[in-house]
Structure formats: C-alpha cells, structure tokens
Amino acid sequence: MTRRTVRIAMNGVTGRMGHRQHLVRSLLALRAQGGLDLGDGETLWPEPVLVGRRAHALRALAERHGLTEWSIDLDAVLADETVEVYFDAQATSARVDALTRAIAAGKHVYTEKPTAPDLAGALALARLARDAGIKHGVVQDKLFLPGLRKLKRLVDGGFFGEILSVRGEFGYWVFEGDWQPAQRPSWNYRAEDGGGIVLDMFPHWEYVLHDLFGRVTAVNAHVTTHIRERRDEQGKPYTATAEDAAYGIFELAGGAVAQINSSWAVRVHRDELVEFQVDGAHGSAVAGLRGCRVQHRSMTPKPVWNPDLPVTHSFRDQWQEVPDNTEFDNGFKAQWELFLRHIAREEPYHWDLLAGARGVQLAELGLKSSAEGRRYDVPELAL
Template sequence: MSRIPIGIVLNGVTGRMGYRQHLVRSLLAIREQGGLPSRDGSLIWPEPVLVGRNADKLAQLAQRHGLTEWTTDLDAALARSDVQIYFDAQVTQQREKAIRAAIDAGLHVYTEKPLAEDTDAAVALCRAARTAGIKHGVVQDKLFLPGLRKLKRLVDGGFFGRILSVRGEFGYWVFEGDWQAAQRPSWNYRSADGGGIVVDMFPHWQYVLEQLFAPIRSVQATIATHIPSRVDEAGQAYEATADDAAYGTFELEGGIVAQINSSWAVRVRRDELVEFQVDGTHGSAVAGLRECHVQHRGTTPKPVWNPDLPVTEPFRAQWQAVPDNEPFDNGFKVQWELFLRHVVDGADFPWDFAAGARGVQLAELGLQAAREGRRIEIPALDL
C-alpha cells in the first residue's frame, strides 16, 4: 500500500506535552500502527522534524526513537520543501511569532493552546491563516477524553431533558518545590512568563462548555495566588506572581449556569482529577477523564435533610455507570488523525484558529472580571 509522507515541523518537542503526548503518543503511535488510512486507501505517514533550543536534547530524542531530522534553526525547518505542517508546543510567549513565520512559509498550522497571549493577537493569527488559505487547528484534547465523549453521547441523546447547570472541579496539589519537587514547571507561576491557571485552563473550559452544551454568554471569576512563594528547578526560591486558583461562573446560552473551580492548590478527594456534574430536568451525570455515571429522574431517591442522624443513603451506589460502547484511543492522537485527514483529504476540522481565539478571549475576560469584581458579557469576535 502506498504511503503519503507528511513532513511535520514539531517545535517545542523537548517539553513534556510536545514530547510525550504529541510525538510519542500521537505521531509515533500512528507510525507504529502502520500509518493512517486516507480516503483513497493510501497511508498517511508522519515524518517528524524535531525543533527546539537544546541541540543535545534533540539529538537524544531523535536517537531514542530512530529519527534523523532535527534542528535548532526554525527558519531552516520551515523552508524545507518536504514539510507541509507546522506544530507548536512552545511556551505561549514564543508561539505567535513562530506561527506567523509558518503561515508566511505556506505551511498548514496545528498548535497547542492558548493560540496567543491576547485576543487581538489570536484574532490576527486567524485572519492571517484564512488570508493565506492554509489549514489551521488548535489542540482541544479534553473533547476526546472517554468520560467527556460519554457525556456528549448523553447530551446528543437527550438524556438530560433541559440542562440546568454544570459544575466542574479540576486540579491537584502541585508541590512547592522545597521539600518535594514540583510536578509543573516554574514558569507556570510567573505572570511575566505567561503563567497562570486562568490562561492555562479557561481556554479548555471555553471549548468544553461551548461544544458539549452551549456558547458562553458571560463570565465572572475570583482568582487567587494561594502559594505566594515556590522553589524552581534549580532550587532557587522565587515569588509566584501568577494565579494558581480560579473560581469561575459562566452563563451559557439557554439559561445554563456553569461553575468551574480550577486549582493547583487543592488536594484530590474525587474519583478523577477533573469531574463535571451535569444536572437536567430528566437526569444527571458525573463525568471524569474516563468514567461517567448517571442518575435518571425515575431512579432518583428522595433524601431528607436531618443533621441529627448519621447518613444512611449510599449516594454513590445510586448511580449507574455509562458503558464504553466503543474503543477510546489517546485523545491527542485522535485529534492529530483528524487534522492529518483535514490536510490530506479535506475532511472537516471544526477546531480551527477561530475556536482558539474564543478560548483566549474567555481567559482574558475572566482575568478582567476578577480584577474588576464584576460579571462581563462576552462579545462575538470579529473574525
């Protein structure tokens, strides 16, 4: 069977997400399965070109996985005649310039979120990509989590009746770095370096809420820096200037109210690191990364509040697990496959730069709402 080689410039591949999720678990996994079938039966074959700032790390990665193409010169990589796609997994501050260079080089662009540091820049990238006639996409991996795919199945099947509310809890304790090493990089906690949980997570909540339930019409938020001092990778103490927790309320079209707490200063007593509870007139569901449980109105018990007696209701046992009903692959890999088919076959791919710009907008307005202590309506973007 013939192959369709697709050269892909991977910038920022030495970082955790760029390496683990996008290179190893996505592109190399596609190669390991023998390629990706295209519409005409040929196999789409990713050919990674690794790009980063550290030549030694790039050489080690390439050798570890039997790859030969790597460089610290982004311009040279973009100028290659055998590449068709540029992918960006750098820190956000470096992203806009690199994406513009890729657009100017005529490459299709797929990128981690957030698309840019602010809404104006994100909108400008969207317009530039459309003018250039390239295909463009933004990673929206949470949509492909098994738990949220089951939740989407329930929404599409009308399980909830009229949806009333969505409650989300996300986060875990990130160690301060003194007596145990932090499990997130130190730049996440410095606003000057593009850090902050609002910038990181609100773009996720934007596409989750919009694509599972309804467009977001307004945002309110309270943010905090609960841990004011941390210790970096070199063992040096530094001031944490970025928010490490955000408590957001989002009003959705149709009267749905969503509340999502995001925190890197919370200890987990949930089944999964992120959980969403959806309540509707006909039923409720709780979905996490992989699992989803439901309670229909016909099987809903009638609890009675009595603080003088111990709890006798087995509340968790009263919910029913939603079956898989289909195999679930790695979410990053699934979206990569969709983007590759978008490039090769012209298949639909709705998660474009416009979707990415809406995520940046929500984060920006969320921070503004927190600073000003008010509810802010979300205007339509002029795209």
C-alpha cells in the same frame, strides 16, 4: 496500498506535553500502527522533524525514538518546501512569533493552546491563516476524553432534558519545590512568562462548554495566588506572580449556568483530577477523564435533610456507570488523525485558530472580571 509521507515540524517536543502526548502517543503511535489509513487505498505516514533550542536534548530525543531529523534553526526548517505542517507546543510566550513565521512560510499549522497571550494576538493569527489560505487547528484534547465523549453521547441522546447547570472541579496540589520537586515548570507561576491557571485552563473550559452545552455568553471570575513563593528547577526561591487558582461562573446560551473551580493548590478528594456534574430536568451525570455515571429521574431517590441522624447509605452507589460501547484511543492522537485527514482529504475540521481565539477571549475576560469585581458579557467573535 500507497503511502504518502507528510513531514511535520514539531516545536517544543522536549517538554512534557509535546513529548509524551504529541510525539510518542500521537505521531509515533500512528507510525507504529502503520500510518493513518485514509480509507481509499492510501496511508498517511507522519515524519516528525524535531525543532527546539537545545541541540543536545533534540539529539537525545531523536536517538531514543529512532528519528533522524532535528534542528535548532526554525527558519531553515520552515524554508524546507518538503515540510508541510508546523506544530507548536512551546511556552505560550514564544508561540505567536513562531506561528506567524510558519504561516508566512505557507505551512499548515497545528498548535497547543492558548494560541496567544491576549485576544488581539489570537485574532491576528486567525486572520493571517485565513488570508494565507492555509489549514489550521488548535489542540482541544479534552473533547476526546472517554468520559466527555460519553457525556456528549448523553447530551446528543436527550438524556438530560433541559440542561440546568454544569459544575466542574479541576486541579491537584503542585508541590512548592522545597521538599519535593514541582510537577509543573516554574514559568507556569510567572505572569511575565505567560503563566497563570486562567490562561492555561479557561481556554479548555471554553471549548468543553461550547461544544457540549452551548456558547459562553458571560463570565464572572475570581482568581488568586494561594502559594506565593515557590522554588524553580534549580531549587532557587522565586515569587509567584501568576494566579494558581480560579473560580468561575459561566452563563451559557440557552440559560444553563456553569461553575468551574480550577486550582493547583487543592488536594484531590474525587475520583479523577477533573470532574463535571451536569444536572438536567430528566437526569444528571458526573463525568471525568474516563468514567461517566448517571442518575435518571426515574431512579432518583428522595433524600431528606436530617442532621440528627447518620447517613446509612452511599449516595455514590445510587448512580449507574455509562458503558464504553466502543474503544477509546488516546485523545491527542484522535484529534491529530482528524487534522491530518483535514489536510489530506479536505474533511471538515472546526477547531481552528478562531476557536482558539475564543478560549483566549474567555481567559482575558475572566482575568478582567476578577480584577474589576464585575461580570462581563462574552461577545461572539468574527474575523
């Protein structure tokens, strides 16, 4: 078996998501298993080149994982002809410039979302990539979660019949930073730095709804900032200028309606941090990160509303667990494998920069809907 090395510039891997999910649990995990088997006698070996602004952090990260290549000079890395792929996990405000430079250097690009702070910037990137003839992909990790893969299996198998509605709940309490450190960086709560839960989460909801149930055709949203003062990484108080909660209604092609609440100011009283309930004429399902439970119409009980009597049974116990039926790998790693196959073998891949632009479009229209107190149609995008 022959081994082909693909050198990947990874920008932003000193951050939580870039480090844990993309470097450690994706590319380093691929190396630990001997590389990506392409199935024809060739193995793809990812070689990360760490890029960032803080030399000491990059050096420490490289040493921790036995890597030798890192740089604070992005232009020098992009000028290296042996680097084939540029990956971006930076803060949103820095992403457009770096992706533009990488595309201009002829690199294939793979990026976290949102791809840009606004739709114009997201579409401009997609056009640049198309005109440059490079391959491009956007992380859409929730599609690869075990719970949503089970849900997709139910959709494809016709379990629901006509899908009527989707209800999603996402969020948790992010500490304000005064008596306990916050679990998210402070820039998330500053609009001027690209923060806000709408730009962070609406792109996720766009691709989840689009791939599982149908394209979003209209949005009506309300956003707010529940916690108005927080403390940053140095313990200094600052005013939150970005929203920390969003409540959206999304109309879908085919007639179904989705309602999704997103909040960093909610305490969790559900099985997982994100859950989706799908109700169809023939059955319903509740899916989270890993689990998925169903109730078919043939097994649906007959509830009777009577507030004068206590409930003597558990509604949860009336649902059945969907079996795994397969082994589920890390979702980020699974999508990395598909993108690397796309590069190496021209295998199909449709989660590209135009798909990323759809997510930015939905976020932009959601914010506009909230600001103006009205419903907005979501037009189809084209380059």
